[in-house]
Amino acid sequence: MRVCYLLGHPVSHSMSAVMQNAAFKELDLDYVYKLRDVKPDELGECVNCLLREPQVRGANVTIPHKVSIIEFLDELDGDASIIGAVNTIVNKDGHLTGYNTDVTGVKRALGEKYGDLAGAKTVMIGAGGAAKAIGYHLSSSCKKLRILNRTPKRAAKLAEYLSGLAECSATVSASPLSRGNMAEALEDADILVNATPVGMIPGIDETPVDSDLLRPGLVVFDAVYNPLRTRLIREAEEAGATTVTGLSMLVYQGAEVFGLWTGRDAPENLMARAASEALGGAAR
Ligand SMILES: NC(=O)c1ccc[n+]([C@@H]2O[C@H](COP(=O)([O-])OP(=O)(O)OC[C@H]3O[C@@H](n4cnc5c(N)ncnc54)[C@H](OP(=O)(O)O)[C@@H]3O)[C@@H](O)[C@H]2O)c1
Structure with missing residues (x-):
């Protein structure tokens, strides 16, 4: 039997386990x-002693x-190396390669609703881990990316980083997150992305954007997937916008x-159903 782990701290609840075990x-x-709960000071030993085993x-x-896991790996795939974060590792004969599949995730999720992003003007809220992967995709495929974040310095740092990448095709700018900046940014935007946890359980009554700023013609993507239909997604639908869920x-x-692990095509509909059921309903 081949084993795949989720390494984290804590790892009590995982949609990846639900999806991957259903697919296997x-x-x-x-x-x-x-699931494997690994404390930060145990990470190096875990990678070297466990992940290189032939059954893993x-x-x-x-x-x-x-x-922090990057320093223990042998190689990084392109997206992981650019983003500087790994969410997946493949063990091939004891050689460990790190990948970041969030980029593919957002690319396909947005692509199926919007199509070709060339020429698109986008607004992204957030400047954390998810925002880096999503921002990388947007900055390398759109015309304009405006990043709004609660901590303005972090937005500015991410904008500077993305602008400096060879793949960057967009004009990238940063602003503090405020109603005024949001209203102005959304005036000519095609796509709005929430890359913050605002609206996630237990704060399901929260939203990062006032509903009166949403309108038909806008594509609204919320990275939050728990709940499946966030307040932002519900209000975007009510306003006539097209929506893309975190699921x-x-x-x-x-x-x-x-x-990457099996060399087989994933049964995507089944994985979506498994995650959706675990999260309590249908939303994709
Ligand atoms: N659908 C998917 O496949 C997928 C993949 C990855 C992540 N996600 C989801 O994306 C969300 C963000 O995850 P992350 O890993 O990027 O988190 P993170 O690295 O902790 O970043 C959080 C970001 O949200 C902002 N933020 C947090 N609380 C806020 C609030 N109350 N008001 C305004 N801004 C706030 C932070 O602003 P400051 O800089 O001011 O702190 C920061 O920019 C989570 O809900 C996660 O589950 C989904």
Whole structure:
């Protein structure tokens, strides 16, 4: 049996385990996905003693190890190396390669609703880990990216980083998160992205954008997937906007992980159903 782990601290609840185990079962693969709580000071030993074992196919990596794990790996794939964060590891004969599948996740999730992003004007709220992966995709495929963040310095730092990448095709700017800046930024925007946890359980009554700023013609993508339909997604639908849920990104990033580990096409609909059921309903 091949084993895949989720390394994190804590790891009590995982949609990846639900999706990957359902997919392994569906394709009758002799694989199992297990959760492994690893404290920061145990990470190096865990990588060197556990992940290189022949029966271990790889791992997903979550908070707080996505950046600190890099020093223990042998190689980084392109997106992981640019973003400086790893969410997936593949073990091939003891050689460990780190990947970041969030980029594929957002690319496919947004792409299926919006199509080609060239020429698109985008507004992204947030400047943390998810914002870095999402911002990388947006800055390398859109015309304009405006980053709004509660801590303005962090937005400015991310904008500077993305602007400096060779792949950057967009004019990237940063502003403090405020109603005025949001209203102005959304005036000519095509796409709005929430890359903050605002609206996530338990704060399900919160939203990062006032509903009167939402309108038809706007594509609204919320990275939050728990709840499946956030207040932002509900209000965007009510305003006539097109919506993209966090579940889509989650499933597409997980499908890439499945492919990296097994070499097989992921049963995406089944993975979406498994995650959706675990989260309490349908939303994709
Ligand atoms: N769908 C998917 O596949 C997927 C993948 C990754 C992440 N996510 C989701 O994306 C969300 C963000 O995750 P992350 O890893 O990027 O978190 P993170 O690294 O902790 O970053 C959080 C960001 O949100 C901002 N923020 C936090 N609380 C806020 C508030 N009350 N008001 C305004 N801004 C606030 C922070 O602003 P400051 O800089 O001011 O602190 C920061 O920019 C989470 O809900 C996560 O579950 C989804």
